[in-house]
Amino acid sequence: MNFEILVILTAGILTALVAGNNLSAAVGTLVGSRIVSRFTGTSIGALGFFLGLILQGESLQGSAAGILPDNNVFITEAFLIAAIVFGIAAFTRTPLSLIMALVGASAGISLKVGFHENAGLLHLIILTWVLAPVLSVMAAFYLNRLMVRENFKDIWKTASFIKILLIVVSFATAFTLGANTMGFIGSIAGFSIYVILSMSIGILVGSFLLSRGVLKRIGQEMYLMRYSNALVSLLVSSVLVEGATFIGLPLSNTMTLTSSVFGTGLSYKFKALNIAPFLTVVMMWVISPLIGFTLGYLI
Incomplete structure (x- = not known):
């Protein structure tokens, strides 16, 4: 069996x-x-994904090389485990991070085959995953509170300006996801011209064919947020993920964005906040890599 082709696919x-x-x-x-x-x-989203992957995706090569052997059999196994776990989670509407499942699967496979992975790198990735939500909540909390306190004189002009900023930060969010999550996938796969072509097709298929129902549902939910809330959440999330990409560490956009949304909610003194959904997501952040690690080690 040609595992190089399987890696590309x-x-x-x-x-x-x-x-x-x-x-x-x-x-x-x-x-x-x-x-x-x-x-x-x-x-806008698809273009951001593509440019992030092409311009910054290779920044994750150090992390990829440190936690998984450069072997097409092991790479295929890690990809399949992540795809299956993520697919089941999506079907059951369970919030689960693909990049965290992929890191877990890679670590499990490496331990199984005796690959001397970079333990320090894994510890740094885990530390990043612990600190990122805390930083997201804090930054979104204080930044949104500053925006709420600001007395804008021309409300309509301010709203128009925020709309423009929303377009910019939405593109930035897509760019950072392309650079980090997709970049990590590409770094593990090897970033050959065939891998890039396959991933580019994946971006088009996923964006235009697989996102329709999710985009409609989530778009309606996010519309219920104030423009300022959405702006702050996307800005904080994209800055943190870009920072992680700059130092070459995989970080889930879902993690930073969810935490940022939670932080903006906390910034309102007289607003009741249901923390149960957020706690469920936090629990899945722990479970995602553990499931990937377990399957990677046992299969």
């Missing part, structure tokens, strides 16, 4: 799953509030 499949499931997080506010049409919003 599974890299494209994973990319399609990521694009389809995460497009709504990047451009859901734009589409839900009708700042742009669904097609335009999808195009």
Whole structure:
């Protein structure tokens, strides 16, 4: 069996799953509030994914090499485990991070085959996963409180300016996801021209064919947020993920964005906040890599 071909194909499949499931997080506010049409919003997201992958994706090569052997059999196994786990989670509407499942699967496979992975790197990744939500909540909390306290004189002009900023940060969110999550997939797969082509097709398929229902549902939910809330949440999330990409560490956009949304909610003194959904997501952040690790080690 030609595992090199399987690596190329599974890299494209994973990319399609990521694009389809995460497009709504990047451009859901734009589409839900009708700042742009669904097609335009999808195009903005897809372009961001592609440019992030091409321009910064190779920044994750150090992390990829440190936690998984450069062997097409093991890479295929890690990709398939991540795809299956993520697919089941998406079907059951369980919030689960693909990149965390992929890191877990890679670590499990490495331990099974005796690969002397970089333990320090794994510890740094885990530390990043612990600190990122805390930083997201704190930054979103204080930044949103500053915006709420600001007395804008021309409300209509301010709203128009925020809409423009929303387009920018939505693109930035898609860009950072392409650079980090998709970049990590590409780094594991090897970033050959065939891998890039497969992942580019995956971006198009995921964005335009797999995201429709999720984009509509999440877009409507995010429309219920104030423009300022959405702006702060997307800005904080994209800055943190870009920072992780800059130092070459995989970080889930879902983690930072969910935490940022929670932080903006906490910033209102007289607003009741249901923390149960957030705690469920936090629990899945722990379970995702553990499931990937267990399957990677046992299969």
